[in-house]
Amino acid sequence: MRAVREFVVAAAAIALVASCAPGSGSDDEGSQQTEDKKLTYLYFTDGPDEQATRNLLAEYKKKTGITVDLQIVPFDNLEQRLQARLSGSNAPDVARLTNIEPFRPDLLDLNTFQKASLDGKFLKGADAYVSGEGGELLAVPSDLTMNGPLVNVDQFKKAKVPLPDPKDPWTWDEMVKAAEKVQAANKTQNAIAMDVSGHRFSTMLSQYGTSFFDVSGKALAFDEAKATAAVKRFAELNDSGVMPKDLWLQAGTKYKGANEIFLAQQTPVYISGNWQVSAFAKEAKFNWAAAPNPCQEECGGFPGGKFMVSFKESKRQKQAADFIAFMNSKESQQRMAEEANFLPTRQDLISSGLTYPQRNADMQVYLADVARTPETAYGTTYSPAFSATATATVEELAKVLAGKATPEQAVGAIKAAAEKALGDVA
Template sequence: MTRRKLTILGLGAAAVLALAACAPGAPSGEGDTTQPPVESADPADFAGETLSYVYFTDGPDEQATRDLIAQFEAEYDVTVELEILPYADLVTSVQARLSGGNAPDVVRLTGLTDFRADLLDLAPYLGEDYVEEFLPGPVQAVTGDDGELLAVPSDLTLNGPFINVDLFNEAGVELPDPEDPWTWEEMTAAAQEVQAATGTPYAFAMDKSGHRVSTVLAQYGTQLVSDGEASLDVAAAEEALTPLIDMMAADTMPRDFWLGSGSRYAGANEIFLAQDVPVYLSGNWQVAQFAQAAEFEWAAAPNPCATECGGFPGGKFMAAFSASENPALAAAFIEFMNNTESQEAFVAASSFLPTRADLAEDGVTYPDRQADMDVFLADLVRTPDVTFAANADPAFSGSATALITAMDEVVAGQSDLPTALTGLQGEIEALVAELDS
């Protein structure tokens, strides 16, 4: 490695041969799979080998990935076959490959749920203390029931608001202080004051997304799921969601937009870009788009605080499969792509946030909109660790969809909020029980 050599314990070396011995058609019990403990591996050990990497791209990260792959290939004298799939096809395509005995070596994922039983434990290859190089929150998402390291968190996203600075200045409303976050009451009051002074159609908008709404729940101290259990506090959720429901009832938050997509995700970025709203809750992935598309001055703002501060995380993971023909090389590749220098180059080019503890502490130099990315980095520190576990929970996706359905019923006048949330709590409990069975 450029920072350190890949650690391979005796178990890791044995696993390579064990995989070969247990391959389909290999007779059991033949051959000696024992090897003396191997403490480290030199890049030259992998010369001439080939590695497959299944990947999806968010846009600017693709070239950064290709550049890093070229460095890895040069250093290790190997070939990395990069296969880029549409995100919508990723899970089904990789599952088909696993079923057909053609597992890729490494894959980029947004969650481990679909493949958890198929993933390679990286700890024997990277060392038991390797996880200490990463933030504790993201590590929760990649830790197996028995302490396995099932993937490496490779980048983070964080939900958070943006403001139209021109509209705030026109209204004479004070801009938020990145070092002293708004309360929810202060944010909504400022947004409504700007709307009244400037005549925008709306005061506040957010993406229609259970993930985005989970930001608000977390700020009021509750999660849909946590530690494999339903954990929604109905009273806290009612307090959290009442401002959103009230704004949509008054149409100061776009009601038709919310109801127009059914249960599907819908981004409100076009509403913000049209200058129809002064405050928009989305996430750091919008920074690159707004830098190119916005025709007004804008800025990232800190997440508002209620009982908690910070946002709600998402992110990507790099994992290897236990059926890989090159597990040690796969581990070396994952470590290389996530050492300090590589991860900094990747997240800087892509407007993502780091998962490495050293980068989170020291900061990342971004080529554009540094101040905005620094706002997200500061909010990352404020974000409770429990939100990382909640986002990674196998029941989160289904629970988030049920959350949106429950909100739809309230916004459409088909239910009141307490009743909808009580029903949601029951749905989450049933979903968790189903996944546990």
């Protein structure tokens, strides 16, 4: 998600103002002041972020007197519900999204109210994605995710297999070999599990030396030979039982996590991401740890994250922009990251680094992989064409695993889907 090597230290100047919102036509001053003391925030939760968010909302109310109504919806229904609300002229003031593309025409230019506090303060790799054609700031990257393996430390110890050095990552061959030894020693069903996700498989593609799109996210950068090598390896691992083949075959094109397999101790290596750290700290009944991403042609993982947006329809545009600025100030992002085990998106925080009060060693593994991740991975994940391409990738991989397509055919279909997705958003 970011051209990390270009980061510069930036200072945040946050102005929290609770004044009358533009576009609000009430003549009743008292009623207007009451309305200005409340914002609606459409939200989905990854788990530990909910309480961290509520803590920040309480602080915001204490500072401004403004109550933020946190309206939590299931992630699977987020886009559908938001589209319905926009169609019904019932837009929330603020929303948390993973994909801004379906809503781009509806988004408020945050620079209208908070340019000094927000513009240029975040991951440079996201600039093209969050900017409008005229330079508008349509969204703020509010947190960063990094894909990577988690390992069952107890099972590795039983198998007398050493964990990888965070400063000297596994190669893919080394990771597979280690995982198979641990599988055999512990008699687990599988050795490695990966979430059913085009986003997660993009990690493997990047490590094999290719991504869907270039740094800009607007041009194809898909190397078919390198992608075919990754797909062949993925298929071999599933066919041999190293990976749980049924997981991908049964999921269709929908996301399905492999976290239950890992928590049930039926795989010693689980390729997921940093959002699992807080969850596993509570749920895992065994010792576990984050491991650095394996290297092939490239090292590092694959980024993702969330965005905060407001809408042109909001009757409280200024207050919404002020709230987004508060939530993404240096202080707020640091607090959110530390409480929810998230990765920050602010250049100044990434430059200075963070020390986490819980599972700090695991989070430092993810932070280290941020710098190892190729810039094309950031361009790809922030490309408006990525979502459709990732969905097509899951569909084509399932065909390979079901014996209905060869890796070469799947890669050709994925390339065609990526080209179509770019054309659809042009």
